[in-house]
Amino acid sequence: MKNWQIICSFTYPHEAHQARIYLENSAIHCTLQDEMTVQVYGLYSNALGGVKLLVPEKDFEQARNLLVEGGYIQPNSAAEQALPVPQVVTTDNKHCPFCQSTNIAKRKDPNLLVVVLYFILGVFFPIFKSGYQCFDCEKQWKPISPKQAEKNRQGK
Structure with a gap:
């Protein structure tokens, strides 16, 4: 599977099959990776990164545009939309009622x-x-x- 790129990944195999069939109807050859593992061991999906949809490098941009058009992926990838996660620190300080110590x-x-x-x-x-x-x-x-x-x- 040389010169293939992962265009997107899905949690469930049936979602990946829908996207694969959508691309194959547009004459773009594609394949799925880790499909059988996720079907047999469903809880491994997150550990493996989901079922991956692979397309040849030469068809990557065309496939990406088709998947955006079909609603399978968002126009801006997650890497382009990286947002900082706010960190909230809360403490519940309890004090001694006699000397107000926190020890x-x-x-x-x-x-x-x-x-x-x-x-x-x-x-x-x-x-x-x-x-x-x-x-x-x-x-x-x-x-x-x-x-x-x-x-x-x-x-x-």
Whole structure:
């Protein structure tokens, strides 16, 4: 398959066959690459780059124009339309309520009541209770729900 160029690739073999037949009706010889692999192992399509439609170098421009005309490919290729991907960085900083330090960690302590119920009932329950610990002031606290925080602000 010397002097052949990939004109486009398709995720599914039936899409590639439609484009191949469209080109062959216009007297442009073409062939498909990786068609059988994608038919047998459909999930390999992305790993292989899809089913590739190959045309001879001498017919490349004519085939490209026909595929654009037929709506199989966009007039501007993806390489010409390379756009930068915006990078958004979000952080959820949690602070110690006592000293406002960010040097905190989530902690898990065994819950004695759940351990006793586990042995009595023989049913598995989550054993650990979670909370937070500040490494700067050595204090520990439990997270509260938004409803509880609103009640605390109102003084009830």
